[in-house]
Amino acid sequence: MTQESLILNGKKVANDLKHCLKHKITQISEKAGKKPKLAVILVGDNNASKVYIAHKEKAAQELGISSITHCLPADTDQKDLNNLIKTLNEDETINGILLQLPLPANLSPDIAILQINPLKDVDGLHPFNLGLIMTGKPNLIPCTPFGIMRLLQAYNFNPKGLKTTVIGRSRLVGKPIAELLTNASATVTIMHSKSRLNDLIDTVKQSDLVIAAIGQPNFVKAEWIKDGAILIDVGINRLDDGKLVGDIDFENCLKEGKAKAITPVPGGVGPLTVAHLMLNTVKAFEIQCFGYSSIEL
Amino acid sequence: MTQESLILNGKKVANDLKHCLKHKITQISEKAGKKPKLAVILVGDNNASKVYIAHKEKAAQELGISSITHCLPADTDQKDLNNLIKTLNEDETINGILLQLPLPANLSPDIAILQINPLKDVDGLHPFNLGLIMTGKPNLIPCTPFGIMRLLQAYNFNPKGLKTTVIGRSRLVGKPIAELLTNASATVTIMHSKSRLNDLIDTVKQSDLVIAAIGQPNFVKAEWIKDGAILIDVGINRLDDGKLVGDIDFENCLKEGKAKAITPVPGGVGPLTVAHLMLNTVKAFEIQCFGYSSIEL
Numbered sequence: 001m002t003q004e005s006l007i008l009n010g011k012k013v014a015n016d017l018k019h020c021l022k023h024k025i026t027q028i029s030e031k032a033g034k035k036p037k038l039a040v041i042l043v044g045d046n047n048a049s050k051v052y053i054a055h056k057e058k059a060a061q062e063l064g065i066s067s068i069t070h071c072l073p074a075d076t077d078q079k080d081l082n083n084l085i086k087t088l089n090e091d092e093t094i095n096g097i098l099l100q101l102p103l104p105a106n107l108s109p110d111i112a113i114l115q116i117n118p119l120k121d122v123d124g125l126h127p128f129n130l131g132l133i134m135t136g137k138p139n140l141i142p143c144t145p146f147g148i149m150r151l152l153q154a155y156n157f158n159p160k161g162l163k164t165t166v167i168g169r170s171r172l173v174g175k176p177i178a179e180l181l182t183n184a185s186a187t188v189t190i191m192h193s194k195s196r197l198n199d200l201i202d203t204v205k206q207s208d209l210v211i212a213a214i215g216q217p218n219f220v221k222a223e224w225i226k227d228g229a230i231l232i233d234v235g236i237n238r239l240d241d242g243k244l245v246g247d248i249d250f251e252n253c254l255k256e257g258k259a260k261a262i263t264p265v266p267g268g269v270g271p272l273t274v275a276h277l278m279l280n281t282v283k284a285f286e287i288q289c290f291g292y293s294s295i296e297l
Numbered sequence: 298m299t300q301e302s303l304i305l306n307g308k309k310v311a312n313d314l315k316h317c318l319k320h321k322i323t324q325i326s327e328k329a330g331k332k333p334k335l336a337v338i339l340v341g342d343n344n345a346s347k348v349y350i351a352h353k354e355k356a357a358q359e360l361g362i363s364s365i366t367h368c369l370p371a372d373t374d375q376k377d378l379n380n381l382i383k384t385l386n387e388d389e390t391i392n393g394i395l396l397q398l399p400l401p402a403n404l405s406p407d408i409a410i411l412q413i414n415p416l417k418d419v420d421g422l423h424p425f426n427l428g429l430i431m432t433g434k435p436n437l438i439p440c441t442p443f444g445i446m447r448l449l450q451a452y453n454f455n456p457k458g459l460k461t462t463v464i465g466r467s468r469l470v471g472k473p474i475a476e477l478l479t480n481a482s483a484t485v486t487i488m489h490s491k492s493r494l495n496d497l498i499d500t501v502k503q504s505d506l507v508i509a510a511i512g513q514p515n516f517v518k519a520e521w522i523k524d525g526a527i528l529i530d531v532g533i534n535r536l537d538d539g540k541l542v543g544d545i546d547f548e549n550c551l552k553e554g555k556a557k558a559i560t561p562v563p564g565g566v567g568p569l570t571v572a573h574l575m576l577n578t579v580k581a582f583e584i585q586c587f588g589y590s591s592i593e594l
Contacts, residue, residue: 110432127428134427134472135407163496169479175431178487182466185491187500190475194482199460203484206499 005254006155006261008232010147013154014271018063021278024294025064028286036285037066038096038122038277039088043081044074044104053100059274065281068094074104081107085115095288096122096281101172119287122280125171133179139287140280145177147272148211148232149184155261157209157230159186165203167191167220167247168213173234177211212247222252231262234269302551303452303558305529307444310451311568315360318575321591322361325583333582334363335393335419335574336385340378341371341401350397356571362578365391371401378404382412392585393419393578398469416584419577422468430476436584437577442474444569445508445529446481452558454506454527456483462500464488464517464544465510470531474508509544519549528559531566 168174213234235247246265421439465471510531532544543562
């Protein structure tokens with residue numbers, strides 16, 4: 001049976017969220033007598049990181065969030081990085097701290113993230129914030145998984161009872177989205193580089209929901225897809241010809257038409273990540289200023 | 298094909314561990330000039346809790362760990378409980394704090410656990426310690442999942458690539474064992490009360506490793522078991538006739554003989570839980586006294 005797969009418009013969902021946030025930020029800035037402020041830390045001069053940071057700064061500006069970027073040289077040592085984070089922790093004008101990853105090889109992201117005050121950890125990567133997800137009562141949630149949950153909600157896809165495969169076990173995406181979906185009562189299997197390929201294929205073939213986050217172009221094949229499945233693609237891979245593709249073979253999945261819904265790359269999960277960074281900054285600001293947040297999961 | 302299933306002797310593995318710990322405690326107590334000390338908090342008079350605490354006190358005494366139990370009345374309010382925890386956090390003679398669960402209904406275990414200094418959280422239930430498991434660099438690990446990992450290791454069962462079903466999504470067992478097994482490169486599916494029963498049965502039928510932690514007597518049936526599977530039973534359920542059984546139908550699984558290995562109830566996972574509480578206490582003591590621990594996962 002061939003049907004038309006719905007293309008999930010992450011950009012629209014992100015824009016709707018940003019629209020709401022802009023309104024909220026006006027209100028809470030007035031109430032607090034100041035605007036939310038995000039501090040970004042960039043170490044070295046990774047070009048992709050610079051592009052990401054420019055996106056984040058632009059989104060912040062549009063929404064009425066102040067931002068400041070601290071650029072440190074590539075040869076910064078761990079102590080200096082940690083000290084900058086401590087200064088930002090103590091600075092009451094700063095509500096959110098974003099450490100742009102990856103760091104140069106001589107620096108430990110684990111150690112640096114541990115320095116961030118969990119209440120200012122707008123990337124949601126501090127172990128305390130990750131652990132809160134495991135307790136079922138999250139506060140600041142990593143931006144991409146948070147965006148995926150909103151996308152599902154925006155299209156009225158309830159994860160409850162859905163057989164779900166998460167491909168990838170990173171701290172940024174795979175592990176937290178698996179926890180969030182488990183909290184939402186999906187039945188989740190986490191696949192990764194050490195999973196047997198035939199197990200992976202078998203499991204995807206039985207899945208109502210597939211989240212791909214491994215960074216391998218067109219890894220998930222159209223013939224693995226179950227009728228009526230929902231496909232969420234976190235991958236952004238640039239091919240030799242310059243084209244951007246995800247981890248799921250979007251074109252052939254569309255042709256086969258078995259999926260109920262699929263995210264495009266670009267324009268799917270990507271815009272949601274930046275929007276949820278803004279949302280986390282607003283949430284951190286509210287908690288710091290008022291002791292609570294009006295934002296729900 | 299019927300074979301003989303190996304009955305995994307958790308009691309022996311626990312006793313071997315306690316033997317090593319006793320030796321280590323003698324050494325580190327001498328080095329530090331004091332013994333490790335565990336503070337236990339019991340609120341109200343739940344009889345099962347009293348039995349568990351007696352087991353823990355006995356194990357501590359045998360190994361050379363001091364322990365003190367604070368018994369609070371059932372009508373203790375949250376503030377008083379939190380204050381006791383804060384006092385124990387600040388008390389340098391106390392290395393581990395164990396809050397016996399469940400608490401009376403008027404108290405929040407989440408709020409109470411958040412008060413515990415993560416470095417003294419020998420139950421491993423603080424969000425910070427749970428989050429460290431997600432980062433792949435755990436410190437204090439919840440005792441039952443920690444015990445299961447040791448049991449697998451003791452019998453040379455490497456989880457890498459094994460198709461694994463975890464039944465149960467609790468903070469105490471299901472979620473942390475799923476994270477630990479994912480870190481150890483198993484392919485893990487978490488099942489729970491909202492999973493479809495046919496999905497659960499199908500997945501168990503394909504699994505090389507099954508961890509059952511739902512508290513339903515004999516829930517996992519012999520006919521669901523894959524040839525050569527390893528079965529780990531966390532459940533302890535008392536039947537009307539007084540008999541203790543697990544969440545896996547041990548007797549029929551043994552009769553069918555398809556499993557490669559199975560834990561009995563009692564004598565399987567249970568003794569490992571108490572032994573790992575002792576291990577966590579030693580680890581916390583070492584970190585507090587010397588700044589590092591000699592104990593590995």
